[in-house]
Amino acid sequence: MKIIIDNIECEAQKDETLLQIARRNDIHIPTLCHNDALPGLGSCRLCVVEIVDKGRRSVVASCIYPVRNEIEVYTCSDKIKNIRRNLLMLLRGRVPNDETIKKLCKEYLVPDRIKFSGDKDEHCILCGLCVKACQELGASAISTVNRGITKKVTTPYDEPSAQCIGCGSCAYVCPTDAIKIEEKDGIRNIWNKEFQLLRCTRCGKPFATKEQLEYNREKLGEAHVKLLCESCKKAIIAEKLKDIYEKV
Amino acid sequence: MRTLFEKYPKEKRYTLSILQDLQKQYGYIPKDKLIELSQYMGIPLSRLYSMATFYKALSLKPKGKYIIKVCDGTACHIRSSKTILDEIENTLGIKPGETTDDGKFSLETVNCLGSCAIAPVMVINNKYYGKLTSSMVREILKEYGGADDE
Numbered sequence: 001m002k003i004i005i006d007n008i009e010c011e012a013q014k015d016e017t018l019l020q021i022a023r024r025n026d027i028h029i030p031t032l033c034h035n036d037a038l039p040g041l042g043s044c045r046l047c048v049v050e051i052v053d054k055g056r057r058s059v060v061a062s063c064i065y066p067v068r069n070e071i072e073v074y075t076c077s078d079k080i081k082n083i084r085r086n087l088l089m090l091l092r093g094r095v096p097n098d099e100t101i102k103k104l105c106k107e108y109l110v111p112d113r114i115k116f117s118g119d120k121d122e123h124c125i126l127c128g129l130c131v132k133a134c135q136e137l138g139a140s141a142i143s144t145v146n147r148g149i150t151k152k153v154t155t156p157y158d159e160p161s162a163q164c165i166g167c168g169s170c171a172y173v174c175p176t177d178a179i180k181i182e183e184k185d186g187i188r189n190i191w192n193k194e195f196q197l198l199r200c201t202r203c204g205k206p207f208a209t210k211e212q213l214e215y216n217r218e219k220l221g222e223a224h225v226k227l228l229c230e231s232c233k234k235a236i237i238a239e240k241l242k243d244i245y246e247k248v
Numbered sequence: 249m250r251t252l253f254e255k256y257p258k259e260k261r262y263t264l265s266i267l268q269d270l271q272k273q274y275g276y277i278p279k280d281k282l283i284e285l286s287q288y289m290g291i292p293l294s295r296l297y298s299m300a301t302f303y304k305a306l307s308l309k310p311k312g313k314y315i316i317k318v319c320d321g322t323a324c325h326i327r328s329s330k331t332i333l334d335e336i337e338n339t340l341g342i343k344p345g346e347t348t349d350d351g352k353f354s355l356e357t358v359n360c361l362g363s364c365a366i367a368p369v370m371v372i373n374n375k376y377y378g379k380l381t382s383s384m385v386r387e388i389l390k391e392y393g394g395a396d397d398e
Contacts, residue, residue: 140292145301156297157279163292 005073018062018073019047029062029075030084030104032091032175033127038136040064044091044127044175046104048083050074059083084108091125094118100176101125123178126151130170130179138219139163142170142191160193165211200229202236253288263289267299267306276307304356312347312354314392317371321360324368332368333357335385340394353394 003012003021010025017040022029033044040063047062052072059079074080085108091101093116126144130153134142141164145154155161166188171179182189186197186206197206198213207229216225228236252269256262266285270277277300286293300306316336320329333355337343340353347354361369366378370385377388 134294135292140294143292143294143298145298147302156282156293161294163294 001067001070003067003071003073006075012067014068015066018049018051018060018065018067021067022049022062022073022075027075030107031063032100032125033129034063035129035133035173038129038132038173041128041132044125045087046084048080050077050080081108085110089115095122095125095176095178096120098123098125098176098178123176124153124174125176125178126153127175128153129173129175133169133173137167137169139165139167139215141165155191158192161191164191164193165215166190166193166195166209167212167215198227200232201227202232203229205229253285258289260289260291263291263296264299264303267296267303271306275311276309279308304358310347310351313352314372314394315354315356317356317358317361318344319359319361319367319369319371320357321364323360323364327367329357329368331382332370332380332385335382336389339386339389353392 001012001014003010005018005022005025005027008025008027010021010027012021019029019031019034019040029047029049031044031047033041034047040061042061042064045061048059049062049065050057050059050073051065052074053069062073062075088101088105088108088110092098092105092110093114095101096114096117097120128144131143134140141161142153142155145152155164168181168188168190171177171181171190180190183197183206186199188195188197188209195209195211198208198210199206208227213225213227252273253266255269256266263285266289267277270281270285274281282296282300283293285291286296300308318324318329318333318336320333333344336355340348340355342348342353342355344355344357358371361371361376363369363376363378366376368380369376369378370380371377372388372392377384
């Protein structure tokens, strides 16, 4: 079926999300709590868009809205801009010194007038993307704790978690870099737990934790897990491709 | 305490009921029981910890023998529930959310007890006290052995 996003006709499959379709067609929708590798959360609400379905207008979160009809979509109408401006004002209230939010505030012309201001050192917007990543990965070491103004993301009892494998996926997906991950002398420290880092067998760079490797081996089988860092993995694949093309 | 868990089928939807039972049995949710439950149900500890910290009815810290719930809902609030709280704080030396050192009293505020007609209201271990005044609070606490050590 065909849907129209910002007056551009886009090909769409049933139950694809609006965000997926827009991104495929190079139509920009801002997001914070979204990662292509994970299911949509719809918690940051920044991806809201206006849709017209059989003449009816409504505002939906594009990251979790599945397309069922041939609808019209407006990703940056005045109404949407206004909603995003309000959201960003509240987010800035929570994380006053966060660069990602500051940048977005500038983009959406959020007035400088500060109504609320939270902890200066706070960077977490409580979107829950890290919790989702940890859960999907299979560790479930972190979760949201408490509620209301005391809500935060942490490990049970704020203690080093037995489930944490130190993979750093939580920090990797975090839109505001709120999760602290320190690496020094081959030791990684995350969520109050120390991990010995293993070295890449090709370039010697410390890159993964022992627990991470063991976890991957258990999940994927011994043969599929090699001690190679990301850039070496890419280099090896590139070399292989080169060989194939040279033979052709 | 396997029997406490086994009262329910091993299904995710009974988790909250089990947590409530633990709360009832121990007066709080002990850490080792939470870990045990996580292993028994196959639910990550982080998820259980999330639940246990979310609900006000569940506590991770031991609660006192007598739990005083002072209503601070709209009706009680305008009938000065603050005075009641101040009186308890003065007599027992605890703020909402705290427990006395001797483990006798815990103080909590709640948002409505459904008895606005007799506001301001407090409940001590399921016994209701309505139309309270500061002096009444002092008398009631004395009955529970709370005021005489001052």
